[in-house]
Amino acid sequence: MCSRIATALFALFVLVGMFSSAEAAMLSAGGLRCEYRQNPLGIDVVLPRLAWKVESVSRGVQQNAYQVLVASSPKKLNEDDGDLWDSGKVESGQSIHVVYAGAPLLSRQFCYWKVRLWDGDSKPGPWSKTARWTMGLLSEADWAGAWIGVDWMEDNAGPLPWLRKSFTLDTAPERATAYVCALGYYELYVNGKKVDDHVLSPAVSDYGKRGLYLTHDISGYLKKGENTMALWLGRGWSLRMLKGASTNGPVVRAQFEITSNTGAPVTVVTDTSWKAHKSPITPLGPMESGNYGGERYDSRLEMADWATTDFDDGGWGNAVAYEPATPQISAQLSEPNRVLGAIPAKTVKRQEDGTYLVDMGKNFTGWIEYRFPEGGPKGSEVRIEYGDKFLDNGVLQVYNQYDEYVFSGATPQAFRSRFNYHAFRWVHIKGLEAAPRPEDITGSWISTDYAPAATFSCSNDLLNDIYDTASWTYRCLTLGSYVVDCPHRERLGYGGDSGTSMEMGMTNFQTAPLYTKWLRDWRDTQVSDGDLPHTAPNAQIAGGGPAWSGICVTMPWQVYLQFGDQRILEQSYPTMQRWLSFLKTKMKDGILAPYSGVGYSGMQWSFLGDWVPPNRDQSRDRVDDRSTLFFNNCYYVHNLQLAAQTALVLGKPDDAADYTKQAKALSTRLHARFLNDDGVSYVNGEQPYLAMPLLFGITPEDKQEAVMDALRDLILVKQKGHLNTGMHGTYFMIRYLTDNDHSDLVYAITSKRSYPSWGYMLDNDATTIWEEWDGDNSHIHDTLISVGMWFVQGLAGIQPDPTSPGFKHFFIRPALVGDLTQVSGSHVTLYGRIVSEWHRAADKATYLVTIPGNTTATVMIPGNDPAAITLDGKPLAGNPLISGVAVEAGRVACVLGSGTYRFVGPAPS
Numbered sequence: 001m002c003s004r005i006a007t008a009l010f011a012l013f014v015l016v017g018m019f020s021s022a023e024a025a026m027l028s029a030g031g032l033r034c035e036y037r038q039n040p041l042g043i044d045v046v047l048p049r050l051a052w053k054v055e056s057v058s059r060g061v062q063q064n065a066y067q068v069l070v071a072s073s074p075k076k077l078n079e080d081d082g083d084l085w086d087s088g089k090v091e092s093g094q095s096i097h098v099v100y101a102g103a104p105l106l107s108r109q110f111c112y113w114k115v116r117l118w119d120g121d122s123k124p125g126p127w128s129k130t131a132r133w134t135m136g137l138l139s140e141a142d143w144a145g146a147w148i149g150v151d152w153m154e155d156n157a158g159p160l161p162w163l164r165k166s167f168t169l170d171t172a173p174e175r176a177t178a179y180v181c182a183l184g185y186y187e188l189y190v191n192g193k194k195v196d197d198h199v200l201s202p203a204v205s206d207y208g209k210r211g212l213y214l215t216h217d218i219s220g221y222l223k224k225g226e227n228t229m230a231l232w233l234g235r236g237w238s239l240r241m242l243k244g245a246s247t248n249g250p251v252v253r254a255q256f257e258i259t260s261n262t263g264a265p266v267t268v269v270t271d272t273s274w275k276a277h278k279s280p281i282t283p284l285g286p287m288e289s290g291n292y293g294g295e296r297y298d299s300r301l302e303m304a305d306w307a308t309t310d311f312d313d314g315g316w317g318n319a320v321a322y323e324p325a326t327p328q329i330s331a332q333l334s335e336p337n338r339v340l341g342a343i344p345a346k347t348v349k350r351q352e353d354g355t356y357l358v359d360m361g362k363n364f365t366g367w368i369e370y371r372f373p374e375g376g377p378k379g380s381e382v383r384i385e386y387g388d389k390f391l392d393n394g395v396l397q398v399y400n401q402y403d404e405y406v407f408s409g410a411t412p413q414a415f416r417s418r419f420n421y422h423a424f425r426w427v428h429i430k431g432l433e434a435a436p437r438p439e440d441i442t443g444s445w446i447s448t449d450y451a452p453a454a455t456f457s458c459s460n461d462l463l464n465d466i467y468d469t470a471s472w473t474y475r476c477l478t479l480g481s482y483v484v485d486c487p488h489r490e491r492l493g494y495g496g497d498s499g500t501s502m503e504m505g506m507t508n509f510q511t512a513p514l515y516t517k518w519l520r521d522w523r524d525t526q527v528s529d530g531d532l533p534h535t536a537p538n539a540q541i542a543g544g545g546p547a548w549s550g551i552c553v554t555m556p557w558q559v560y561l562q563f564g565d566q567r568i569l570e571q572s573y574p575t576m577q578r579w580l581s582f583l584k585t586k587m588k589d590g591i592l593a594p595y596s597g598v599g600y601s602g603m604q605w606s607f608l609g610d611w612v613p614p615n616r617d618q619s620r621d622r623v624d625d626r627s628t629l630f631f632n633n634c635y636y637v638h639n640l641q642l643a644a645q646t647a648l649v650l651g652k653p654d655d656a657a658d659y660t661k662q663a664k665a666l667s668t669r670l671h672a673r674f675l676n677d678d679g680v681s682y683v684n685g686e687q688p689y690l691a692m693p694l695l696f697g698i699t700p701e702d703k704q705e706a707v708m709d710a711l712r713d714l715i716l717v718k719q720k721g722h723l724n725t726g727m728h729g730t731y732f733m734i735r736y737l738t739d740n741d742h743s744d745l746v747y748a749i750t751s752k753r754s755y756p757s758w759g760y761m762l763d764n765d766a767t768t769i770w771e772e773w774d775g776d777n778s779h780i781h782d783t784l785i786s787v788g789m790w791f792v793q794g795l796a797g798i799q800p801d802p803t804s805p806g807f808k809h810f811f812i813r814p815a816l817v818g819d820l821t822q823v824s825g826s827h828v829t830l831y832g833r834i835v836s837e838w839h840r841a842a843d844k845a846t847y848l849v850t851i852p853g854n855t856t857a858t859v860m861i862p863g864n865d866p867a868a869i870t871l872d873g874k875p876l877a878g879n880p881l882i883s884g885v886a887v888e889a890g891r892v893a894c895v896l897g898s899g900t901y902r903f904v905g906p907a908p909s
Contacts, residue, residue, distance in 0.1 A: 027063060027117040027853075029095075030055045031832075032131035034113075035333055036512045036563075042136030042179065042215020044331040046105055049567070051096040052115050052128065053832050054853035059881065059899030061853040065091045065118035069127075070102055070111050077112045077130055084111060089118070095854050096564055096806060096830045107142045108177070108257070109135040136215050136331040137179055143329070145255045145269030147183075148319040149233075150276045153249030156235060156242055159278035160419065161249065162306055163319055164230040167268055169258065172224045176258040181213035181329050184242060184250025185234035185419045190221035192228070192308035198336040199446055200421060203517065204237045204480035204493070206537035208244025208325050209524050211253075212332040222258065229256055229268060230307035232279060234419025237480055237491065238539040239287035245324040253329075275316040277306070281418060285400055289490045289540060294386075294403040294420050299413055300378065330520075334481040334513040335449040339366065343443030348436050357396075358427040358441055362767035363388050363780050365423045365476040365487045366446035369416040370405070374434050378409030382431040386424035388488060388768075388779040396428055397779075399489045421446060423476060423488035423780050425767060447475045452828075454508040456791040459822040463750055463791065466758045470788035471508055473768040474501065477782050478511075482518045482536070486771065486778040492535040493518065495551035496544050496611065497782035500731035502555055504788035506562040510828060515559050516568060522552050523575050527598050530582030532575075534599035543605030546592065546632045546639075547728055552579050553639045557646060563830060564806020569646050576643050580659070583636060590669045592636045594629065607632060610688050612783055613726035614756035614773040623726075627683040630674045631728070634692040637663050637670070641696065645802075667698040679703070680710035687714055688729025695736040712745060721748040722756060731786035734794075741889065743794040743815035750787060751818060758787065796825025796836040797860070806830055812849050813860040813891070814838045816908050831855045835900075845907040853898045860891040862908040869905035 031053040032038070035045055054063050067089050069082035076083050085102020095117075105111070114128045137143055150161040178195070180188055182202060188195045195216050202212040233250040236242050242250065256268040280301040285293015305311045346361040360368075368384075376382070382405045387396035401422045405415045429436065456467050477484050482493040483501065498505075505511050521536040532552055534544025556572035559565050586595045596606035604619075609628030616622055623631075644659035671693065674682045680703075682689045690711040693699045699707050715721065725733055737746050753759035756773035764775065771781035793799050797813035804810070807829035814823065814836055822839040832852025839846055851857045861869055866876045866885045869892055876885050881901070882894040892905075 026056075026123070027061065027119045027125040028055045029053065029066075029115045029117055029125075029128040032113070032115065032128055034131070034133040036516070037333070037335070039132045040333070041134050041217060042213070042331050043133055043333060044136045044138055045333070046138065048100050048133065049097045050100065050113065050115070051098065051830055053830075054095055054117060056853055056898070060897035061899075062119065062897065063093050063095055063117050063854045064120055065089050066095070066098070066115055067124070068098065068113060068115045070100065070113040072110065072112070074112050074130060077114060093854060097566070105135050107135055107138045111135070134215065136213065140329070143253060143255065144267065145253050146271050146321045147251045147253045147324055148270045148272065148274055149246065149248050149251040149322050151248070151317075151320045152278065155247055156239055156249050158249065158282065160235070160281045160283065161233050162230065162277045162279045163233065163252070163274050164228055164307060164311075164313060164316075165268060165274045166226060166228045166309060166313075167266070168226050169222060169224055169260075169266060170263045171260045173219055173222050173258045173260050176217070176219045176222050176256065178216040178218050178254065178256045179213055180216065180231070180252065180254040181211045182231075182233060182236075182250060182252040183207040183211055183245045183324055183326060184236035184252075186250075186252055187232045187418075188216060189230040189232070189307035190218050190227070191223070192305065193221055195221060196336075197338055199339055200237075200337045200419065200479065202332050203334055203336070203448070204482050204537060205241075205521065206244065206524060207236065207241045207246070209327065210520075211326045211329045213329055214332050214336070218256070226309050228307065228309045228311070232418075234281075235283050235287060238537075240539045241537060245326050246322060248320070248322055251322050251324055270319070272318050272321050274319040275313045276319045277303075277313070277316045283420070284402065284404065289492065291400040292420065292488070292491060293400060294422065295417055296404040296406070297415055298406040299408040299410070299415075300406060302408065332481075332517070334517040337446055337479055338449040339444040339446055340449065341445050343445055345438040345441035345443070348438050348441070350435060356429040356432060356436055358429065358436070358438075360425050360427065360443050362472075363423065363425040363476065364443060364445040365479055365780070366421055367417045367444045368427060369414060369442050369444065370436065371440040372407075372413045372415075372436075373411075373440065375409065375411035375413045376407035376433065378407060380407050380431065381405065382407075382429060385428040385430075386422040386488075387426050387428070388424055389775070390426075396426055398428070401488055416444070421479065421487075423486070445475075446479055448478050448481050448514055450478075450514055451510045452508070453506075453510045454792045454828070455824070455826045456796065457824050458791075458795060459820050460751065460818075462753070462759050462762070465762055466750060467788060467791045469758075469762065469766065470504065470769055470785040473780065473782075473785050474505055474508070474788065476768055476780055478505070478514065481514050482521065483782065485783070486781045488780065489778055490542075492539060492542055493521070493537065494535050494542065494544065494548060494782070495522070495532075496534065496548035496608070497727060499547060499551045499554055500727050500786045501782050501788075502558050503735070504786050506558060507789045507792050507827065512559065512563045512565065515555060516565070519555055519559070519568060519572060522555070523572065526552070526575055526578060530578035531597040532579060532599070541600050543608055544599050545606060545608040546583065547609070547635045549579065549597070549599060550635060550639050552576060553642050557642045560646075560649070561800050561802055561805050564808065566649060569649055573646055573650060576646065580639060580643055583639075591629070591666065591673070592633050610725065610729040611727040612772045613686070613688075613724055613729060616726070618777075624684055626674075627686070627689055630670065630683045630689060631692065633666065633670050634696055634698060637666050637696050637698060640666070667696070670698050671700060680706045685714075686724045686729075687711065687719070687733055688725050690714065691729070691733035691736045695732055695739070708740075712742075715745050716748060721752055722754070723749050727783040730784060734787060734790050738790055738794045738799075741813070741815070743790070744817040746790055746794055747815075747818040747820070750790070758784070792825045792827055795820070795823045798825060798827045798834050798836050807834070807855060809856045809858070810834065811858050811860060812836045814847060814862070816840060816845060816862055829855075840907040843907050845905055847903040847905075848900065849896075849903070850900045851896055851898045856895055856897050858893050858895050859901070859903070860893040861903055861905055862890060863892050863905050864890060866892050869903060872902055873904075
């Protein structure tokens with residue numbers, strides 16, 4: 001419905017040219033970004049894409065042309081000398097993903113840029129403020145340093161290494177840049193100071209296939225005379241991944257390039273001249289699923305000044321050179337992990353056995369800092385365990401998360417983790433002689449540092465709590481620039497789980513760099529026959545099925561839809577093609593048959609379907625095989641349909657026609673084979689198996705209304721407003737109901753407090769979303785957070801337009817449902833912030849919408865009579881702000897340009 005209305009109205013909008021230049025003011029550009037980020041350092045994209053936001057106080061603002069200047073120095077840019085690229089005046093409304101088209105970019109290059117814009121008049125607006133990006137090291141030949149580590153770690157076990165190198169500078173540097181690639185984690189110090197606020201860095205990768213490097217500006221840390229570079233290394237996110245590259249512990253490759261106005265350039269690289277010593281940290285546990293352990297910190301081994309220039313390293317040994325099996329080094333283009341907030345301890349209670357239980361108040365992912373004012377006897381130890389819930393027998397569920405601390409005898413002392421993290425609410429402390437105080441215990445929650453993209457509130461406190469809890473859970477799952485199933489037990493980037501939560505993540509957070517990075521991990525996992533494992537990076541065998549590996553199709557499309565990124569489709573399309581060719585080899589009797597693939601060799605954990613619906617056990621009482629067969633074939637249709645749309649975007653009509661033909665043929669077979677005798681349900685008759693064939697068009701058009709009626713009856717009558725869906729079924733059903741203006745049904749589900757529901761979780765003390773509806777297994781999990789997309793997309797009604805990706809054009813279709821009296825939602829796009837607010841009182845409803853510059857929106861107000869609706873107090877008919885009005889399916893729609901607008905109309909019953 002949305003697309004039909006938009007096509008008609010948008011054509012009229014263009015023809016009429018409704019926004020006159022009389023109201024226009026000079027356009028300016030702000031929010032300049034390169035590859036999604038502000039002033040990024042060390043990128044390795046040789047044709048980077050630039051973006052800006054069109055800023056103006058006027059309504060109906062459209063950019064008609066732009067000029068970009070890119071210069072090699074601020075001086076040249078200030079003189080309007082684009083020696084790297086002067087685009088000239090380009091007649092275009094494009095303001096995102098503008099591809100750099102200047103001189104070839106070189107390693108280490110500094111690029112300064114600005115942009116100016118034209119609207120409908122002939123005069124350009126002012127130049128923007130200057131932005132910058134720098135190039136990293138673009139080839140293997142640019143790396144001069146060796147991979148170094150230490151000789152005391154065997155099978156990656158043993159104390160973590162300190163590494164340091166001292167050198168002399170004749171003069172203070174003008175510019176100094178560090179490039180660091182660690183297979184594992186690292187912290188970089190210059191003259192005793194940590195050079196950034198990153199933690200658990202770099203991001204997650206498969207160390208055997210790809211190492212990620214970061215670029216640091218260290219100019220302000222160096223001085224004339226003696227200087228010291230120092231690195232503290234950690235084993236990284238997965239010991240299995242590290243074993244794929246090294247068995248001698250973490251290794252690092254780094255170089256430091258220093259220039260001054262008077263002296264010759266100085267380059268310091270990692271080699272065997274670096275000094276090495278054991279640090280106080282020894283990793284605990286094998287760092288694999290179910291046992292990610294922690295750290296043992298022996299404070300007796302501290303050397304407070306180990307990274308400073310004055311430190312005497314004469315007793316240290318030398319680093320050892322290694323040649324890890326890491327074929328490719330790439331720049332990390334996603335944001336780093338950071339400590340993003342402090343969480344004070346709520347209570348500390350002494351247990352009967354003399355131990356202490358700390359309640360942090362809510363589940364989170366990160367660290368705790370423990371301050372021990374009275375210290376402890378030298379050599380005495382404290383064991384600290386972390387858990388997300390209590391089991392029925394009263395035991396804390398810790399999944400082998402623990403740390404150990406050894407006292408030095410000094411007073412006071414303190415401890416926090418450094419190269420590992422935990423996910424938990426409760427902390428169990430053993431071995432303390434004196435009771436800890438709540439004020440001596442502070443949590444640090446850690447996440448990849450992407451920015452929020454949405455706000456939401458409404459008149460129903462339960463819905464607000466569900467939204468906030470789902471959003472908080474997502475933040476707890478995204479440490480390392482990928483999305484895990486759970487951050488404590490498995491820490492694996494499951495495609496099935498994240499395939500259902502990615503819309504939630506992209507709607508509520510600015511996650512384009514995260515998903516772009518993670519898609520590269522998925523492409524790295526594909527094997528020669530086209531199959532993909534169920535997790536990426538692929539640290540171990542893990543259960544799943546087509547709806548796990550198929551994220552290689554669904555995620556690129558979602559990134560394209562949400563952020564307008566066609567390049568991600570170009571990069572991912574070959575992977576899609578090989579994956580779909582692989583599935584074709586698994587067809588039997590015209591449908592996709594059960595198979596086991598590279599993700600898991602046996603059938604018990606292969607070809608999984610809808611996961612953890614209510615009252616279903618993960619191993620013994622799963623969804624029946626016939627319904628699961630139907631589910632996976634519906635998902636296959638979905639993959640084929642998205643591949644066809646991708647092919648069309650990429651200008652491959654023959655491919656699109658072939659995928660469309662396959663999808664239609666399979667849809668016909670599925671409908672004929674799995675439709676039940678009642679003519680309105682499929683397989684076991686539960687909600688997912690009605691919603692999915694409707695969503696993917698498997699149900700013929702003349703049957704869709706009857707199946708939808710059956711789904712409504714199933715939700716409201718048979719299930720009494722509850723769902724019987726699992727991870728995938730919940731996502732696909734909410735997606736279908738939102739797309740087809742049935743948010744009243746989603747509201748009926750989300751407003752429940754009885755089992756199974758999100759309200760049931762919250763009423764049972766959930767602070768993050770559970771893995772299963774009844775609270776079994778993990779209490780911090782990805783399976784059931786997909787509802788987080790509905791609040792902004794459904795109730796506030798801010799929805800992308802597939803025909804105009806990235807929110808160049810979009811829909812605002814607010815849903816006035818249930819007993820809600822007020823909703824306020826917003827969503828930040830690459831063009832700017834969209835706002836949709838509404839409230840109703842008595843028989844009137846008021847709507848406030850804000851549309852960013854250089855975009856248009858089709859605003860769809862509930863009602864059937866345009867004459868009953870006003871815009872800014874004036875009738876819609878003849879209103880100069882709009883180009884025309886359409887009425888369809890109980891909504892009055894019009895297209896508007898940028899600005900803030902107020903509609904008033906009858907409140908729907």
